[in-house]
Amino acid sequence: MGAMPTTVDLAMPTVPRRRRSPEEVAAAAPVAGPRKVLLASPRGYCAGVDRAVIAVEKALEHYGAPVYVRKEIVHNKFVVSSLEEQGAVFVEETDEVPEGSLLIFSAHGVSPAVVESAKERELRTIDATCPLVTKVHREAVRFARNDYDILLIGHDGHEEVEGTAGEAPEHIQVVNSPDEVDRVVVRDPERVVWLSQTTLSVDETLETVQRLRERFPSLQDPPSDDICYATSNRQTAIKRIAPDADLVIVVGSANSSNSVRLKEVALEYGARRAERVDFANQVDEAWFEGVATVGVTSGASVPEVLVQDVLRLLAEYGYGDVEEVVTAEEDVLFSLPKELRARLTAAGDTSHRLGGRGARPTR
Numbered sequence: 001m002g003a004m005p006t007t008v009d010l011a012m013p014t015v016p017r018r019r020r021s022p023e024e025v026a027a028a029a030p031v032a033g034p035r036k037v038l039l040a041s042p043r044g045y046c047a048g049v050d051r052a053v054i055a056v057e058k059a060l061e062h063y064g065a066p067v068y069v070r071k072e073i074v075h076n077k078f079v080v081s082s083l084e085e086q087g088a089v090f091v092e093e094t095d096e097v098p099e100g101s102l103l104i105f106s107a108h109g110v111s112p113a114v115v116e117s118a119k120e121r122e123l124r125t126i127d128a129t130c131p132l133v134t135k136v137h138r139e140a141v142r143f144a145r146n147d148y149d150i151l152l153i154g155h156d157g158h159e160e161v162e163g164t165a166g167e168a169p170e171h172i173q174v175v176n177s178p179d180e181v182d183r184v185v186v187r188d189p190e191r192v193v194w195l196s197q198t199t200l201s202v203d204e205t206l207e208t209v210q211r212l213r214e215r216f217p218s219l220q221d222p223p224s225d226d227i228c229y230a231t232s233n234r235q236t237a238i239k240r241i242a243p244d245a246d247l248v249i250v251v252g253s254a255n256s257s258n259s260v261r262l263k264e265v266a267l268e269y270g271a272r273r274a275e276r277v278d279f280a281n282q283v284d285e286a287w288f289e290g291v292a293t294v295g296v297t298s299g300a301s302v303p304e305v306l307v308q309d310v311l312r313l314l315a316e317y318g319y320g321d322v323e324e325v326v327t328a329e330e331d332v333l334f335s336l337p338k339e340l341r342a343r344l345t346a347a348g349d350t351s352h353r354l355g356g357r358g359a360r361p362t363r
Contacts, residue, residue: 111166
């Protein structure tokens, strides 16, 4: 299987300036007391992301390039560029894929209409949808079958929301934020249920639910929490760190909902400043002026190698003392997609049959 590169050398933006030295930064704004890093744990890859990335790698290994992927397999520039180097081709829609080719559905899930379109083009498919997203899809189908109005808390335009809404478009309306609650219209206030995108802010989602319940007292909850364990755990970790951090650096891409939420949560819970970067060379050393404590975390689609690059940069600027702040232990594993497991079994490939935190070495 093609291994992830050990250094960040793909799609890295250049820094159009001379980076100031640690001495220059210290002179500009001296720091009182020792400097340190509070490193969030859990952080980075969740089981669903790991499963999806392994699925693409294994498909390339066993079927050969090109392997087509609808949308980004996960929302991370480095991961997407790395897989492109190995032969993955990312497309927006199924009509871009040559008939009869192999197409992988991303971790964010797809609507039934996309599945049908792939069948019409006689595409071979592997469904790498995160099982926790699939759970939400099944909930939507069940409540629609029972003729409920479904209020889907999430962000319009996000692939996951599009996929879930596509399961029952006549029953689902998207609620983007608490501010939209007053505009919600339902047929029967006694038959209303809420579901949510899996990567939202836990606090904002609860606020939206509270306001919905004020309007619809009979509002039904989903059978289990829709916000995934990894999103919740990473937000809990940064909440612990934020009050003590002069600066929080979140490693993650701009189109990663859970990464963007981590920056918002850090600021909401007391960080004096929070910034999001894809790569270490996007860190501006001016952020370190007057900063004693830096919090570091990463979104659920971020390989650990990118975090380690940031930690190395921080060490160059005097932040070599790293304290890991552990708020949860994760041992979730998901089986690879059934279509791929059958191929691996036939080939006698017993490696990487599961995806999840701890299942892959740090490279």
